[in-house]
Amino acid sequence: MAGESEATTAMEHATDAAHGAADAAHAAEGAGMPQLDFSTFPNQIFWLIVTILAIYYVLSKVALPRIASVLAERRGTITNDIAAAEELKLKAVEAEKAYQKALAEARTEAQKIAADARAAIKEELDVATDKADAEIAAKTAESQARIAEIRDSAMSAVEAVAKETAGEIVSALGRPVDAAAVAASVDARLKGGA
Amino acid sequence: MADEAHGGGIQIHPMDQFVVKPLFGGDTVHWYTPTNVTLWMALTVLVVVLLLVVGSRGRAIIPSRGQSIAELAYGFVYKMVEDVAGKDALKFFPYIMTLFMFIVTANMLGLLPMSFTTTSHVAVTAVLALAVFITVTVVGFVKNGTKFLELFWVKSAPLPLRPVLAIIELISYFVRPVSHSIRLAGNLMAGHAVIKVFAGFAAILAVAPFSILAITAMYGLELLVAFVQAYVFTILTCVYLKDALHPSH
Numbered sequence: 001m002a003g004e005s006e007a008t009t010a011m012e013h014a015t016d017a018a019h020g021a022a023d024a025a026h027a028a029e030g031a032g033m034p035q036l037d038f039s040t041f042p043n044q045i046f047w048l049i050v051t052i053l054a055i056y057y058v059l060s061k062v063a064l065p066r067i068a069s070v071l072a073e074r075r076g077t078i079t080n081d082i083a084a085a086e087e088l089k090l091k092a093v094e095a096e097k098a099y100q101k102a103l104a105e106a107r108t109e110a111q112k113i114a115a116d117a118r119a120a121i122k123e124e125l126d127v128a129t130d131k132a133d134a135e136i137a138a139k140t141a142e143s144q145a146r147i148a149e150i151r152d153s154a155m156s157a158v159e160a161v162a163k164e165t166a167g168e169i170v171s172a173l174g175r176p177v178d179a180a181a182v183a184a185s186v187d188a189r190l191k192g193g194a
Numbered sequence: 195m196a197d198e199a200h201g202g203g204i205q206i207h208p209m210d211q212f213v214v215k216p217l218f219g220g221d222t223v224h225w226y227t228p229t230n231v232t233l234w235m236a237l238t239v240l241v242v243v244l245l246l247v248v249g250s251r252g253r254a255i256i257p258s259r260g261q262s263i264a265e266l267a268y269g270f271v272y273k274m275v276e277d278v279a280g281k282d283a284l285k286f287f288p289y290i291m292t293l294f295m296f297i298v299t300a301n302m303l304g305l306l307p308m309s310f311t312t313t314s315h316v317a318v319t320a321v322l323a324l325a326v327f328i329t330v331t332v333v334g335f336v337k338n339g340t341k342f343l344e345l346f347w348v349k350s351a352p353l354p355l356r357p358v359l360a361i362i363e364l365i366s367y368f369v370r371p372v373s374h375s376i377r378l379a380g381n382l383m384a385g386h387a388v389i390k391v392f393a394g395f396a397a398i399l400a401v402a403p404f405s406i407l408a409i410t411a412m413y414g415l416e417l418l419v420a421f422v423q424a425y426v427f428t429i430l431t432c433v434y435l436k437d438a439l440h441p442s443h
Contacts, residue, residue, distance in 0.1 A: 045225075
């Protein structure tokens with residue numbers, strides 16, 4: 001047992017020494033730059049070339065054509081949509097124009113109707129006014145005739161009263177009443193006074 | 195672990211997160227060994243597929259949320275290529291989209307705790323940048339022939355200055371892949387290393403609150419950096435492509 005353990009220890013020591021040497025070598029290497037360890041260059045360059053070729057293959061065969069087609073498709077869609085929007089806009093402008101035209105037409109129509117109505121009303125009004133005027137004129141003439149009649153009758157009544165009164169006054173003064181003379185005198189007075 | 199127990203002090207290994215390790219044991223990393231690089235690149239592919247393929251499977255006129263993200267990413271890169279490099283560069287769009295999706299996804303995955311950031315390695319970004327550089331140069335010569343060299347011959351400058359400018363332009367042209375790759379890897383590596391350093395300080399009770407606050411702030415910044423660096427890499431690719439297609443100044 002003891003011998004065995006000694007042997008194991010010796011072996012461990014030996015391994016330690018080997019490790020120590022390896023560590024020392026590593027340390028010496030680590031002290032410099034691993035970038036300048038030329039022994040690893042072929043390895044790096046080989047794997048780099050493999051990597052670059054792999055990426056180039058994947059990009060040029062799959063990724064880039066796919067992305068390019070997606071971008072082109074999107075650009076096409078956007079262009080189409082813009083064109084459609086432009087068209088719709090034109091249509092909207094046209095519709096607005098038609099609407100404005102219809103509106104203007106309706107407005108002139110309305111104005112025409114209003115003017116017509118106004119003219120018709122005016123005509124009716126004129127007729128009614130004329131009729132009323134004529135009626136008023138007729139009534140006025142009638143009234144004037146009656147007034148003249150009344151005045152005439154009043155005048156003759158005044159004459160008769162005046163003659164009678166004059167005769168009465170003359171008789172009251174004690175003078176013979178000459179009816180004809182009194183009448184003539186009153187007439188003369190009335191005419192002169194009038 | 196043993197070191198920490200013996201030393202008693204804090205051990206900060208900000209660069210350990212970048213070590214390339216085999217996934218299934220063993221120490222040697224052959225070119226074909228499945229490593230953490232493999233794992234995280236596979237995850238990157240998976241996420242890209244989820245985003246762009248599964249996300250857009252509805253093909254809806256009015257997009258779902260997933261499809262919106264896919265379309266947003268598509269539109270973002272497509273517009274960038276069209277605006278920066280021109281319409282005739284659109285046939286390179288899948289290539290540029292691949293670069294962008296890979297970088298932005300790898301950057302974002304790298305921000306997950308315990309993850310491995312593939313784009314923080316110069317080996318990776320240098321290959322990407324070199325691929326762009328070679329593509330652009332080949333396209334430039336194929337499309338324009340020797341006229342492509344006019345890119346270096348600045349016609350708007352006075353004649354004696356032109357050779358000098360040509361040398362400068364030539365140098366700057368060849369420095370492009372270097373700056374292109376190191377910008378990306380450097381930004382990511384630095385940010386991740388800084389987070390790791392703050393995380394190491396969080397073990398000390400006295401500074402732990404400040405450290406955690408700093409990690410939070412850095413994480414927000416790193417999210418921004420992860421996107422901006424992917425954007426910068428992609429837009430620079432577009433700029434270089436534009437130079438190749440229309441070389442005259």
